[in-house]
Amino acid sequence: MKKILLAVFLIVFFVSIISSQPELLSRKNYGINWYHYNTENFKIIYNKKVEASALKAGRLAEEIYSKQSEKLGLKFKKRYKIYISNIDDIPNGFTTPFNYIYIWADVSNYSTILTGYDKWLKSVLAHEMVHALIMENIKGWVDFFFPGSILALPREINEGFAQFYGNENWGAERGDIYLNLAVKNNDLSHSVETIDRGKLLYAKGFSKIKYLNMEYPDFKSTKLFKYRDFFGFFNWEKSFNKNFPISYKTFCNNWEKYMNVYYNWREGLSERSAELxxxxxxxxxxxxxxxxxxxxxxxxxxxxxxxxxxxxxxxxxxxxxxxxxxxxxxxxxxxxxxxxxxxxxxxxxxxxxxxxxxxxxxxxxxxxxxxxxxxxxxxxxxxxxxxxxxxxxxxxxxxxxxxxxxxxxxxxxxxxxxxxxxxxxxxxxxxxxxxxxxxxxxxxxxxxxxxxxxxxxxxxxxxxxxxxxxxxxxxxxxxxxxxxxxxxxxxxxxxxxxxxxxxxxxxxxxxxxxxxxxxxxxxxxxxxxxxxxxxxxxxxxxxxxxxxxxPKNYPGKIREYYKKWLEIKTGYSFNNRNLKTRREQNKRYNHALHINKKLILPYPFNIENKLSGGFVGYFSDDIGKNTIITYLGYNHKDPINSNYGINFIYRNYFFDIKAGFNYLDFQNSDYLNKELMERNESYRFEISIPIYDNKSFFNKSEWGLGFVDDKNIVINRDIYNDGLANNSTINLQNLPEGYNARKLFFKYYSRKGTFYKNFPDNRFDFFIKIDLSNSFFGSDYNYEKINLSTDNIIGVNDKYSIRLNFNFEMLSGEIAPQNRLGLKYKKSNSSIDLFSGYLYTSEPTLRGLEHNIFNDKTLVQKLEIRNIINKSIMGLLFIDSGAVWDKNDYEILNYIGIEFKFNFNIYKLAAGISRRTDKLDEGYNYYWYIEPRKYLINMFKNIGG
Ligand SMILES: [Zn+2]
CATH class of the missing domain: 2.120.10.30 (TolB, C-terminal domain)
Structure with a gap:
């Protein structure tokens, strides 16, 4: 059922990657009324319960903006949006590359996050505003497609600016604890291998910007963030080298020396831990x-x-x-x-x-x-x-x-x-x-x-x-x-x-x-x-x-040396209440009327067996309540038959609705590496209800019901049949030129974080999907199909885990021949298949199988012993076992092998070698594939605090 899933791949992939909102905002945000009002430079959007804070936020924002924009020499080009909500008790705020800040108001225990003595709203607004000013000013042409410019600014520098110009105090929790240990352990890295990486990143950035202000008290950031290289890209290091008398490398060395002297000196005048x-x-x-x-x-x-x-x-x-x-x-x-x-x-x-x-x-x-x-x-x-x-x-x-x-x-x-x-x-x-x-x-x-x-x-x-x-x-x-x-x-x-x-x-x-x-x-x-x-x-x-x-006392003083350090401040405060009046009355804010472009990504399409250009567009409102995903792939031979699709996701308090139309070429399945191309015209409607678990974020479940209407045309039928005629092992007859498939489907998914020992990944997933296709709906084929799968990861210790995967599929009735059930081989990726990784668990693939084997019932079981070598490499030993059968016939295959998974950038590359256990003479099989990683979500937001 690849054709139907293709649209889903796109939806799942882009929603989970770009729209960070569903990950960050709770469901309740979709079920409440929002209001807004404008000030000179800001649009404040808020929920009713937090009205008092929201009214204050506009005035505060104007005051903070007037100070910061002057000091930094940076301005907003258009009215900037600030969301204020108290729905969730999360002491945080974040700045997006999409012209808005989101702040949770009225939170608990915030001073453990920001070490200032100010009230939360003021502190967090001042911090996020710096991020916003920088983000808006380093944007270039590339940001029309993708918010890529922000990736050119090291995150520690971004956070350093936000802390310093947000008027935060350098102190134990905001910096000192982490930098102290890093200096003394002689390890200043904030790689993913370290436990305190986030806090150290903030600490390093804060102290670097403090040090920069100590060395160059009068510098302005205007030129620093307006710099663009030959290709129009922002580049932090090049810009620094151009705007300061020393290189960024030298600056970092000087900074490190200053910190080393201070912390080692301080340590020399203190008791050893062992003495306590x-x-x-x-x-x-x-x-x-x-x-x-x-x-x-x-x-x-x-x-x-x-x-x-x-x-x-x-x-x-x-x-x-x-x-x-x-x-x-x-x-x-x-x-x-x-x-x-x-x-x-x-x-x-x-x-x-x-x-x-x-x-x-x-x-x-x-x-x-x-x-x-x-x-x-x-x-x-x-x-x-x-x-x-x-x-x-x-x-x-x-x-x-x-x-x-x-x-x-x-x-x-x-x-x-x-x-x-x-x-x-x-x-x-x-x-x-x-x-x-x-x-x-x-x-x-x-x-x-x-x-x-x-x-x-x-x-x-x-x-x-x-x-x-x-x-x-x-x-x-x-x-x-x-x-x-x-x-x-x-x-x-x-x-x-x-x-x-x-x-x-x-x-x-x-x-x-x-x-x-x-x-x-x-x-x-x-x-x-x-x-x-x-x-x-x-x-x-x-x-x-x-x-x-x-306690033991040691003679000597360090205070004078460090006093200077603590005195480096921005020189402004947010206390003089130079507040602007509101310009507009509060109005209801309808998110559906504020859908805007988030991304337009160039994207390769495989159209009529030729690689072709196109793009994928992602549009959404700022809280992720309404989302539109659309794409276009240009057909050189036949522009009228260019590929396109438009898909809509609507979320409210109770349920999600997904609806879409897609006109798309796809590779249906591979038979002995002969590609079957089909063109699919499909309407899709789905309603799903997510169920929340009050005890654990790990547990979730979802019920779904939907209808799909497909019209398919086989594009390369003759070439394909000619190819098949030479191979008698493939049992495919009467490949239709085209057919209609209409089906009703039901699905249920649940994930449980099972008993934990040490391993980060313990979980149990359960998935069931039932498809009903019937001539009553106007379908050319009558069938019922059941897919049931479970995926279980059991942690053994910090390094090892066991994964057990079952996948059962059963068909009764008749289906288009190219959609038959069976054991599939794990395919190396062509462009569009990159996204199939998201539905990997429901694919009955065998690692090592060289061609697909079809029948009415299939069962695949996988056992993996997985070893986390480090955060970027995982090695695994696997046994894949598959059975395929009907009343008259059955076949069982077992493969054993080794696979390595490498994380690089936004992708995961897997490569492996396997061997069939009962037919050793078949020799070794090599394979590879690419999957997208899910961590991209974090790239687009800038968690403040
Ligand atoms: Zn921040």
């Missing part, structure tokens, strides 16, 4: 985000990454008695966790789809014995759980302001404990081991200060303490309730442990080291502080630090 306390053995991970000791048993719960290959943070339990680590959950874990008093359950925060199809955080619990996971709070932007008796205490975000709440787990009553307002932010809620007092840290963006709070659970008293330094993870001493342990970001740079005396307000230093650490818990048995220490980029350790220890 005793290392807790057996908890080994490349990254540990948080850890808590079980108050009821010998063990620890921790969230982190055990392997460099891990794609996200996972929740583990380490049983100290049996030295065993147990996997509990993954997907959307934010990092906070706490035990109940008996130590039987862990409560943790998870980002997930709510029942209303938005993305939110909620508190989940996992039972250590049964491993069963339950959602405790319901769709309420909740995080930071602690448990006292039957009460769950947590923070809840309401329109950007966070407060402490109490949910009684028995009677389900929810009570608000605190009364903070104006976007107050709460983090790091902890409870002392007596379960009487709660501590948490906060950011008060109104007065731009961090601090910490103590909440006495027994008498309801709340004490708020402001601090000059940034404080995280406050903990009450086990033996003295007047003493608090604090993780202090000293001048927002070095991070150390201090104790704080509530009676006299005095700090006492406990550590004097230079790396990042965080105090997570007290070991109540010996009063030691459970501390995560990061001494290496790819190794985190847990230390038990004595709270009474006296």
């Amino acid at each position: 306390g005793t290392k807790i053995k057996n908890i080994e991970a490349v990254y540990i985000k948080s850890i808590k000791k079980n108050p009821g048993a010998e063990g620890f719960a921790f969230i982190g990454k055990k392997s460099k290959n891990s794609s996200d943070n996972r929740l583990y339990y380490f049983n100290q008695k049996f030295k065993k680590i147990k996997y509990l959950d993954s997907g959307g874990l934010t990092g906070d966790l706490n035990f109940n008093k008996s130590g039987t359950k862990i409560y943790f925060t998870k980002r997930h789809y709510t029942s209303k199809k938005a993305i939110s955080t909620d508190i989940f619990s996992v039972d250590l014995k049964t491993k069963s996971i339950e959602q405790t709070t319901l769709d309420c932007k909740a995080s930071n759980p602690v448990i006292v008796n039957d009460d769950l205490i947590f923070s809840k975000n309401n329109k950007g302001t966070m407060n402490l709440y109490n949910l009684n787990l028995k009677n389900k009553k929810l009570k608000k404990i605190t009364d903070f307002n104006n976007k107050f932010q709460i983090f790091d809620i902890n409870i002392n081991y007596k379960f009487s007092k709660i501590t948490f840290s906060f950011l008060d963006p109104d007065i731009k200060k961090f601090g910490f709070c103590i909440f006495n659970y027994q008498n309801g008293k709340l004490t708020k303490i402001f601090t000059e330094n940034k404080i995280r993870y406050p903990l009450i001493f086990p033996d003295n309730e007047n003493k608090i342990l604090l993780t202090v970001f000293e001048n927002n740079l070095r991070v150390n442990l201090f104790s704080y005396n509530l009676e006299n307000g005095k700090h006492r230093r406990i550590t004097n080291q230079s790396n990042f650490l965080k105090a997570m818990d007290f070991d109540s048995t010996d009063g030691k502080i459970l501390t995560i220490v990061q001494e290496s980029r790819n190794k985190n350790e847990i230390f038990a630090v004595d709270k009474n220890r006296i």
